[in-house]
Amino acid sequence: MTTVIRPADELLALLHREDPLAATALGVRGYDHQLPDLTEAGDLARKADAEDIARRAAGLDGQDDVTRAVVVQQAMALVARVDARLVEHTLAFQLTSPAGALLHGLPQVQPVGDDAERAHLDRLAAIPGYLAAAAERHRAGAAAGRLPLAYLGRAAVASLDQYLAGPDPLRKPTLSGSRAAERERLLADVVRPAFARYREVIDTELVPRGRPDEQPGLCWLPEGGAVYEALSRVHTTTERAPDDLHRTGLDLIEELAAEYVEIGSRVFGATTAEEVRERLRTDPALRWGSPGEVLSTARETVERAERAAVGWFRRVPNGRCAVEAVPDNEAPNVSAYYNRPALDGSRPGTYFANTYRAEERERFTAEAVAFHEAVPGHHFQLALAQEVEGLPKLRGLADINAFVEGWALYAERLADEMGLYSGDLARLGMLAEDSLRAARLVVDTGLHARGWTRQQAVDFMLQHTLLSEVDAHVEVDRYVEWPGQALSYVVGRLEIQRLRAGAERALGTGFDLAAFHDLVLTGGPLPMTVLAEVVGNWTADQLQHASGSTRRSGAWPAV
Structure with missing residues (x-):
């Protein structure tokens, strides 16, 4: 008799084919030579497969209904991703753009053994075809009126120029002598010329036709409103409408003002939320002294949370959370992040703290970020899910943003209940992170449903969060090219x-x-x-x- 496990396994294999780089990072073998198929034919084939899996799973009523629901949700999320056609106009953000995904993902995998090294070289050799397919999707999008934001096209060109002129991050991971030499040949003769050709497509064909800064959201594109509503459902796993989410963000920002005053009056003697935020923004004593201090604080914070977990959790992951610096090639354009452990044990769950220009970065958010990204946040959540016996593999690996980011944001507040913050200054950092996530609700819906300009979104971030002007621009640009993901944090936390x-x-x-x-x-x-x-x-x-x-x-x- 067919059980729900079969479509769950089929869907997981389909998701690995959709993103072979993620499969390799997880330690799943069999995909190490592949890159994502960005062609429209490939997208439509995966969509048809996902719809078939969802239909068959939905018919298995009464058999492990939780797994059945996860299969249907994940399959229809894939359908929504195909229908959104984001690949046609996403150029700059490192997690979602075609070039960015390569330069972010490839250096993080470590082939072990001759077969894996050979597969890695085959993957490098496939880059020209991958980037050519991306260029064709961009052209098709432009022809249909789905143009990128010109500003982000210029940012993509600048990033590619930096790649072509600087140390090549694709020289990672480590390969054995003969394989390393072959990689050098591939990079020089195959890979870098392909990136250069792709750069020219963006610079000469897309940037001159790109949307102005006044039209950054999906609502300015054909059928963009429907696309955004579908992506909102994917990222929140609820039916909450963009207008409702926008109001929720505004309400949370108003509620946070009272907490800023309560804690800030003790720390600074301030009487308004704006006074507290201004002091946090401008006081040079609240910046890091060195990159080493960033890492040592991150490690101490994670260790403190691990020690305190007894009594708050019945079960924790077997493997501890490693702490490392964000790689140099990514550091200027990303914040801290977490990578889950590889299934084959080749890589531990790792919290990457950003040490770039440490002396200009605030230190008061460090503890909240560590609790979010590491313990008791993503590490406890994602590493443990992979270790639970008896669950279909899809259940341990499902990419459900409202749950994943909602738990991590819940963990920031849970850490306060656990007495983990070192003092009121660190608790203000918790409020700063809350403000950012609440503002994301407002900005994401403002951009994509209400027609906000890029400057409107940046101004809102500067007024209601502790982001610097540079970081506010980075934050807004992230959500121009990753619509809906920003909604998952607060929606998930509020539901938990x-x-x-x-x-x-x-x-x-x-x-x-x-x-x-x-x-x-x-x-x-x-x-x-x-x-x-x-x-x-x-x-x-x-x-x-x-x-x-x-x-x-x-x-x-x-x-």
């Missing part, structure tokens, strides 16, 4: 907090927070609607157990 509060009210003194965390984390990433069902059933089971009733059987198992 809502579910926890509901369980606490229902269970009273019988509520076990560590058990709640265990429930949330050991089921793998889940859509918010499914997580609500899981927590609701768990709460009902706890009540029945406390009253001595027999455990009911529900359609939604706890994990």
Whole structure:
């Protein structure tokens, strides 16, 4: 008899084919020679496969309903990505643009053994075809009126010029002697000329026709409004409309003002939220002294959180979280981030702290960022999901942003409950991170649903967050080219907090927070609607157990 495991496994293989670089980074073998197929034919074939998998999974009602729901959601998210056609006009952001994804992803994989090294060289040799396909998609998009933002086209050209003129990040990872020599030949004769040709397409064909700064959002593109609503559903796994999300962001910013005053009055003697933010923005004593200080603080913060986890979590990952500096070639354009461990054990879960121009960066957000990216945030969440036995692999690896980013943002506030912040200054850093995520709701919906200009979005960020002007531009440009992702943080956190509060009210003194965390984390990433069902059933089971009733059987198992 067919079970839901079969479509789950089929979908996971399809997702690996969609992004072979991510498969390699996870330690999944069999894709190490491949690059993503950016052609429209490839996209449409994957869309048809995803729709077929979703249809078959939906028909398996009653068989592991949580897994079935994850399969359907992940399959339809792939369909939405194809329909969005973002590849046609995304040029600059390192996680979503064709060139950026290569320069970000390839240096981070480490082939082990002769076969893996050979596959890595085959992947490098495939770069010209990959970039040629990207160029064709850009041309097709332009012909259909889906043009990139001219400013980001110029930024992409500048980034490619920097790549072509500087040390080549694709000289990583380490290869053995003969393979290293072959890579040098490929880079010189094949890869760099392909990047140069791609750069010319952007510079000569796209930038002159690109959209002005006054039209950065999807709403300015054909069918852009519908595309944005679909991407909003993918990233939030809810039906919340952009207008509702916009208002939620504004409400949260207003609520945070009172917290700024409460804590800031103790730290600075300030009486308004703006006074607190201005002091945090401008006080040179609140900057780092050196790159080494950034890393040592990150490591100490992660270790402190690991020690405190007992009593708050029943289960934690087997592997500890490593801490490293963001690679030099990425550091000017990214913030801190986390990479989950490889499934084959070749790489630990790693928190990358940004040490670039450390003396110009604020130190007061360091603890909140570490709690978000590492412990008890992404590391506890993503590494543990991969270790849970008995779950289909898709459940441990599902890319459900509202769950993934929602938990990490929840972890920043949970760290305050756990007494992990070193003092009020670090707690102001927590508020600064909250302000950023709330502002992202407003800016993302402003750009893509309300027709905001790029400057409007930057001005809002500068007024309501602690970002520098440079960082505010980077932040806005990220969401011009990654529409909807910004919505996932706050929506996910609010839902986790809502579910926890509901369980606490229902269970009273019988509520076990560590058990709640265990429930949330050991089921793998889940859509918010499914997580609500899981927590609701768990709460009902706890009540029945406390009253001595027999455990009911529900359609939604706890994990």
